[in-house]
Amino acid sequence: MSTLIEARGLTRVLTETVPVTLVSDVTVSIAEHEFVAVTGPSGSGKSSLLYLLGLLDHPTGGTLAIGGRDAGPMGEDERAATRLAMLGFVFQFHFLLPEFTVMENVVIPMRRLGRLSRPAMKARGEELLTSLGLQDHMRKTPDQLSGGQRQRVAIARSLANDPPVVLADEPTGSLDSKSSEQVFLILEQLVRERGKTVVAVTHDLSLAARMDRRLNMVDGKLASDEKVEKAEPAQSG
Amino acid sequence: MRLLFEIAFTHIAGRGRQTLVAMLGVAIGVGFSIGMTALMAGSQDDFVETLVNTMPHVQVSDEQRRARPQPAEDAFDAIAISGLRPREDGRGIMNPTALIAWLEAWLPGRFAESLQLTGVMRFSGRDVGARIIGIDPQREPGISPLIGHFHQGSFASLTSGGNNVLIGDTMAAKLGAEIGSTLTAVSSKGLSRSFRVAALFHTGSTARDEGEAYVLLKDAQILSGRANAVNDIRIKLDDPNSASSVARRVEAETGYKSVAWTEANESLLQALVVRNVIMYTVVGAIMLVAGFGIFNIVSTITHEKARDIAIMKSLGFPAKDMRRLFLIEGLAIGGAGSALGWLLGFAMVYALSQVRFELAATGQEMTRLPIAWSIWHYVIAASFALGSAAVAGYMPARKAAKVNPVDIIRGAT
């Protein structure tokens, strides 16, 4: 199993009048096909860690490598290109572009990357949306969907360029228990069937218990990093 | 890139009314700039054309820009002579026949020699100061500013036998003379001669209508007491723009001061340059104001769409895409406004070209506004508009590109 994310002593300090430490000295290594939960109390730095791992934010200390490439010397454009091709994001709120249809939202990252032909992009978009049960909503705009449907569109979009890693920040946080379960199953499927690596922040310890590994954050530090002992073997689907 | 255009379009479309206002701002700016430049350039062309038509393109006079070198100076380097006074004041172009033959050999245009002297025209006890101009009746029509301006008699009547004179209507009125009256011309040397008024002209130029009297060259030579004298050669060129090079050639060859119309009217032409500078400053100012409208809407969009910028950046759009996106939006509004402005400008110029009015001074001449039609007015106005749109779009675009997605994602959660 090859390492996809390799963080050493990763630190993020906000340099304001009173310096605020968001993430402090986190060393973690995440491999292919891992399903990782990030847990911890509110304000413990879970989101901050995810932004660092996703190249959205710059660490003030430590090193980070994505897919074996050191992110330190990367320029802004290269970081953006890495995000585009290697990393998918799903946030607590869906963050879809409101003027575009569901289909267009999913196709936009593909168009930015420009590797596929337009018909191939459309076919891939249809396939992704269908696999997430959204085949009847492709021509709708985000405001015509329910919260759970939007979150599934966001997941489809994060998969647009077939990145090896999906980073999710409380993807089920704003959903009711039924939608929440549906989204969780999809994420699990990404790992089990599509071979993705999913790193998901969650407050829900019962969901965390169904994942493979749990990183527990306290006060910006990685307090524990353990394999989840499962009561019963995980079932896919 | 097409993706960015599509995104830009949705942003602009989402702010229809404000976009329309900004576009109209540009359109009005472009339209008025086009109208103004058409009028300004038209009046300038009109003015220059009048200059070119009424003035000789090159005027060769009997003056010399530098004192003629004295034989002693030619012979000895150490000798310098200054402040010389010629013995006799009878100046003139020496050996005009040879000069005329030389000009005839190569000049791309027409010319006529003349002898001009100052004197007085006298009729029934009244005197009017006049420039008495002796002309060659064969060559003069080719360069004459009088042709087409006779309202009694004609140019040809100058040679109708006897001593004839052509004067302006104003001079005739001052003297109380009419066609057929016999005037006495008195030169500054005191020589006098009688002339019959053969024709009256009205050119619209007061100096000419009131102060010039045209006679045959030989009569002028008699009046001045100098046979064969010529002191002025006026040249009309096929191409007025070649005037300065022709003037240089003539002056280099003959040593006589040859002045191109561009040189003679240098200060006037310079004033036109100043006028153009002022005009384009005003055009620039109009566009700057139109630019504020664009700046306003683009920066509104960047604020409103901060979330979308964060989304796109988190998806992997680089900062330069965001700069381009909002620059495109500014340019699109500027471009659409320019296109609309072209229509407006065209309509305005067309309307102006239809305006006719009477000149109060003469009451008889129906005049149109001088309008210049030129594609350049449209190109220049649109480039000013696009330039200011680019600046107006770039400033908020640069700010948008700096948006930190983390701040916005955090703000939303």
Ligand SMILES: Nc1ncnc2c1ncn2[C@@H]1O[C@H](COP(=O)(O)OP(=O)(O)OP(=O)(O)O)[C@@H](O)[C@H]1O
């Ligand atoms: N811009 C900022 N200025 C000051 N403090 C900040 C800023 N951004 C984040 N913090 C603080 O940093 C800490 C870590 O925030 P972070 O969002 O990573 O926590 P979290 O674990 O994701 O919390 P939650 O579970 O509530 O989402 C928090 O205490 C937060 O208040």
Ligand SMILES: [Mg+2]
């Ligand atoms: Mg958080």
